[in-house]
Amino acid sequence: MSAKKLNLKDKYRLLTRDLDWEYSYADRKKAFPYEEFEGIKITDWSKWEDPFRLTMDAYWKYQAEKEKKLYAIFDAFAQNNGHLNVTDARYVNAIKIFLTGVSPLEYQAYQGYAHVGRQFGGAGARVACQMQSIDELRHVQTQIHAMSHYNKYFDGFQDWTHMHDRVWYLSVPKSFFDDARSAGPFEFLIAISFSFEYVLTNLLFVPFMSGAAHNGDMATCTFGFSAQSDEARHMTLGLEIIKFLLEQHEDNVPIVQKWIDKWFWRGTRLLSIVAMMMDYMLPNKVMSWKEAWEVYFEEAGGALFKDLARYGIRMPKFVETTEKEKEHISHQAWWIFYNYGHAAGFHTWIPSDEEMDWLSEKYPDTFDKYYRPRWELAKKMEAEGKRFYSQALPQLCTTCQIPMGFTEMDDPTQIAYRSSDYEGEKYHFCSDGCKHIFDQEPEKYVQSWLPVHQIYQGNCGGASVEEVLRDYYKLNLGADNLDIKGSPDEQRWKEWKGVA
C-alpha cells in the first residue's frame, strides 16, 4: 500500500475518536441529549485537541505499576504501626477532614466524569473524561485504603460516608459537588476541570499532601505522590476544555465567564476549610494560607488569566475580596469550629503559644490585632475550667452553607450579612459572591438542603442537638467530638508514646 505511515497524533485519533461515526439510523441528539441546553455552541468537535494520548494497554500497565508500589507501602505502613510516626495526635484530625470531606468529592468526580464521559458527542473529549472518571475512582479507593489503618486507631474516621451525607459542615463540600454534577456537562467541566483542577488544585490537594509529608504521615503522602501523574493529566483536560469552548464560538465567552465567576467563588469558600487546616491543624506547618494563596492563586492564576485575556476572559468577579480575605479566613474558620467543636466529627484546640507566635509572624497585619485576643481569652477560660461551646445553632449561608461567621473584610469586627428575596422568602448569604451566585440561579439554590434548617424542621431525628449528633450523624459522642484535650485519641496517643 502506498499510504504514508501514521504519526502519533493520527494514530491516537484512529484509536479513539475514529471509533465513533455519524449516525444515520437513530437520532444522535437522542443519544447525546444534553449538549445544547446550556447555550454553548460547538461547531466542530474535531477541533478538540487530545490533552493527553494514552491508550488503554498503556494505561493498565502504568497504573498497575503505580498501584503495586502504593499498596506495598500501605502494607508496610500498617505492619509497622506507621500511625505512631505522625507529629502528634492533633495532626490526624486534618486527615479526618480529608476522608469525610474530600474523598467523597473524589467519588462524585468519578460519577460526574462518567456522566460527561458518556454524554459528550465528541469522542475525543469523551475518552479523556472516561479516563478521568476511572482515575477519580482510584483516588477515592486508595484514600480509603490509606486511611483504613488510621481508622483502626483513631476516632472520627469510622462513619465517613454516612457523615458526608448528613453532618452540617460536610454539606459545604457536598453541596459544592452536587452543584457541579447537577449542572450541564460543559459547566461541569468548567467547574471541576478548569476552575477546580486547573486553577485551585494546588490549594486543596497539594496542601493536604504536603501537610502529610511535613507531619510524618507516610500513607497519605505516598498516595499523594502516586496521584500526581493522574492530576497532571486532569489539569491538561482543564486547560483544553476552556480553550476549546472559547475557540468554538464567540457566544461561548460570556457563558464561560459567568461560570468562571461562579466557580471561582464557590471554590474559594470551599477552600476556607483548607486554610484553617494549614494554619491551625498541622503541627508542622508547610506555609501559611496567605502565602499559599499568593503563590498558587495570585501568581500562577494571575499569569493564567493574562493568557486568557486574548479570548476576552477577565479575572473572576470578587477576586479583589479574596485579596483581603487571605488575611482573615483561616482564623475565622477555625474560630467557628472551635466554637462548634462539640458538634464536629474531629477535635479542635487552642493554638499553642509557639503557634500563635508563628501566626503573628505570618499575619503581621491581622493576627495580633484581631485574633490573638480571642485565643488568649479562650485560653484563660480553658484554664479556669470553662472551655466553652456555642449552644445556639448558627445561621448558614444559602449558597456555600458555611455558618455566617465571616466578617466584612474591611471591618473584621463586623459579621457580614447579605440577603435576597425570592418568591416571597428571604435568603441569607455570607458574602457578595455567594449572594451573586444565588441571584443568578435562585431556582437552583432555593433547593439547598441546609443542615440547620433541616434540624429545626425535624428532619434529622431527635429534638435536641445531642440526639441529632448521636442518632442522625452517628457520632460517638465524647470520642469523635469535643476538644483534643481529654479525648480518647489523646489518651491513647500518650499511652503509645509513653508520656503521662
Next chain:
Amino acid sequence: MTIEIKTSTLEPVRNTFANIERRFGDKPASRYQEATYDLQAETNFHYRPLWQPEFELNDKNRTKIVMEDWYALKDPRQFYYGAYVQQRAKMQEAAESSYGFFEKRNLADYLSDDVKNLLITYLIPLRHIENTANLNNMYGCAFGYGTAITQALLYNAMDRLGIAQYLSRIGLMIDGNTGQSLIESKQHWMENPAWQGMRALCEEMTTVEDWFEVVLAQNLVMDTLIFNLFYEQLDGKLSAMGGRDIAMLTEFMQAWNKDVSKWFDSVLKTVVSESDENKALLHAWTEKWQAKTLEALRPAIKELLEPEALDLAVAELEKRIKKAGIKA
C-alpha cells in the same frame, strides 16, 4: 523451621469502618469491601440535575429493576481499582508479547489477501461495536446505583475501549501502519449492506433510557452472540483459511470474555433471585434484544459463516440465560 520476627502489636480500637461493620460484623474487612460498600451518596441531595429534573442526582428509579440493596450486586472477581488494573496489566502483558511476536516475525506477510479482506470486512469493524459497548457501559456506570455495580460497569467500559484499540491495531499490523485498513473497514461499517442492521442496532442502543436494560442488551445478549460468532466460530474459519495466527491477536478478547461473563452472570442471578418482577423484566428484555440482535447480525453472518452459525451462538446465549435463571 520457621523464623518469627517479633513486631509490636497495638490493640486496634476497631477492625473496620462502621458501615462495613454494620453489614458484615466487627471483623477485619477486605480491601474490596472497604472500597466498595456505601461509597455513593444516599440522601440529602442539594439540587435536582438541570438535565433530568425528574430524578435526584443518584436515583434508583433510572431503571425498572428494583433491588432492596443495590450492593447485593457484588463482583465475584472482587475488583476494586487496584485489583482491576493489576489483573488487566497481566492480560495486556501477554497480549503485548503476542502482538510483538506477530510483528517481529512479520506474520502479516503470510496472510492471504482473502484473509486480509475478511479481517477488514468482518473482524475490524467490530471496533465500532466495541465503541457502542463502551458507551452503553458508561451509561450504566453514570446512571446506575451503588458502587458495586457502577465500578464494574466502568471497568467494563474501559475494557471495551481497550478491545476496540486492539482490533484497530490488528488493522494497523496488516496495513503496514498506514491506517488504510481502518478506513476501509469503517467504510464497510458505514456502507456495506451486511453491516447496516448492526449499525442501526448500535445506534438504537445508545438511545435506550433504562440503564439496566441497555447493560443487559449489551453485556448479555449482544456480547454472547458476537463473542461466540466472531471470536470462536470465525477463529475456526480463519484457521481453515491459513489465518491461524490471528488467534494470537484475539486471545485477549477470548480471555476477557470469560472473565466478564463470570461477573455479569452473577449480577444477573442476583437480580433474578430478588423478585419475580425483576425476573419478568429481564425475560422480556432478553427476548426483545435477542430478536433484534439476531435480525441485525443475519446479513453479515450469512456472508461470513455456515448456515447453522447463528443457531450455535443462540444456543450459547440460551445457556447463559438459563444459568442466570431468567428462563426456566
